[in-house]
Amino acid sequence: MAVVNRKIASQQEIAYALRNLTDADLRRLERIARFRIIGLNDLDWQDLLHDAVARLLDGTRRWPKDIPLVVFLRETMRSIVSEHWRRKKNTPVLSEAQLHRIDDTERHILENAPDTTTNPERQMLASETLAKIEKVFQGDPEAMRVILGMAVGKSPNEIQKEAQMSSKRYATTQRRIRRKLAREFADRRVTK
Amino acid sequence: MNARLKEQYQLDSLLLGLENEILKLDDAEILSEEANLFAHIEDIRALVNSNVRVYLDIEDSSSTLPTEDMSSDFEQKQLESLVVPNNPKERRKLLETLVSSQTNMPLQFRMAFSAKNEPTEPEVDAMIARLIRLGILKNDDTDE
Structure with a gap:
């Protein structure tokens, strides 16, 4: 792989970029944070987003400027959840090398790195969460096909091809999935 | 890989897939999706800016950017010392x-x-x- 010299944003640049996030970007971050805490009962989305922003500003996470800020914050939130599990049980966590492994053909810096933080409690919660999601969509086989495809890491194109769905139908199904999950997990109370 | 571990990876992949779809949505679409289920945009902005304000106040005292909430200034000055x-x-x-x-x-x-x-x-x-x-x-x- 070619070595790419990435320009890292200064703290000042990060601060101004955060200030200039659009309404749509802020909503994206909220939605992503809400997704990322699905299955967790001791972390709320505000804490997660707050901490991700703090880590950018204090230099704990270095933002390469060619990666969209929202994408980078998504990856930061993902790593925070990984760390959250490590703190709960003394288990392996995503390494710095994994966190910053950047494929120059891929904008998503963590997409292909598996989340290796694991412990029995986490596995049990994942199992329960998947069961809950399955229950929510038990009367919607089309949504289940999309969910199962995403769960095994298939791309949208692969899912559409296998399920013989048009892109329009896929987008409609995705919208339905988002709406149902948002409703299902919106009222979750955090126990601290 | 045991079944439970497999489920953990599946959940992570599912969340990544959902997040990717969120990232791909155009601005109008994401802002039109059932706002009543989510936070007010200004609340999210305040959450993000609570960190930014601390940084800007310290690093760029000459900044002309407005600060929406000055109530924490006294608290911040105390921290700085x-x-x-x-x-x-x-x-x-x-x-x-x-x-x-x-x-x-x-x-x-x-x-x-x-x-x-x-x-x-x-x-x-x-x-x-x-x-x-x-x-x-x-x-x-x-x-x-």
Whole structure:
């Protein structure tokens, strides 16, 4: 792989970029944070987003400027959840090398790195969460096909091809999935 | 791979897939999706800016950017004057006090001092270093 010299944003640049996030970007971050805490009962989305922003500003996470800020914050939130599990049980966590492994053909810096933080409690919660999601969509086989495809890491194109769905139908199904999950997990109370 | 571990990876993949779809949505679409299920945009902006404001106030006192909430200025000025002691016990005490009294401390810090946890000395030092990098604390240059 070619070595790419990435320009890292200064703290000042990060601060101004955060200030200039659009309404749509802020909503994206909220939605992503809400997704990322699905299955967790001791972390709320505000804490997660707050901490991700703090880590950018204090230099704990270095933002390469060619990666969209929202994408980078998504990856930061993902790593925070990984760390959250490590703190709960003394288990392996995503390494710095994994966190910053950047494929120059891929904008998503963590997409292909598996989340290796694991412990029995986490596995049990994942199992329960998947069961809950399955229950929510038990009367919607089309949504289940999309969910199962995403769960095994298939791309949208692969899912559409296998399920013989048009892109329009896929987008409609995705919208339905988002709406149902948002409703299902919106009222979750955090126990601290 | 056992079944449970497999499910953990499946959930992570599913979340990634859902997040990717969110990233791909155009602005109009994401803003039109059932706003009643989500936070007010201004609340999210305030959440993000609570960190930014601390940074800008410290690093760029000449900034002409408006600050929406000036109520924490006094609190911030007090924080800026804090100096990190050399004594490990005092450092721990200072950090513990900050975590319990400041609402804008990172989640990681609050978790470190939660009922079940007692951070080690290196962990305390790492957190202190982070606050120094952020400009919230200053090193004590005097000898003990």
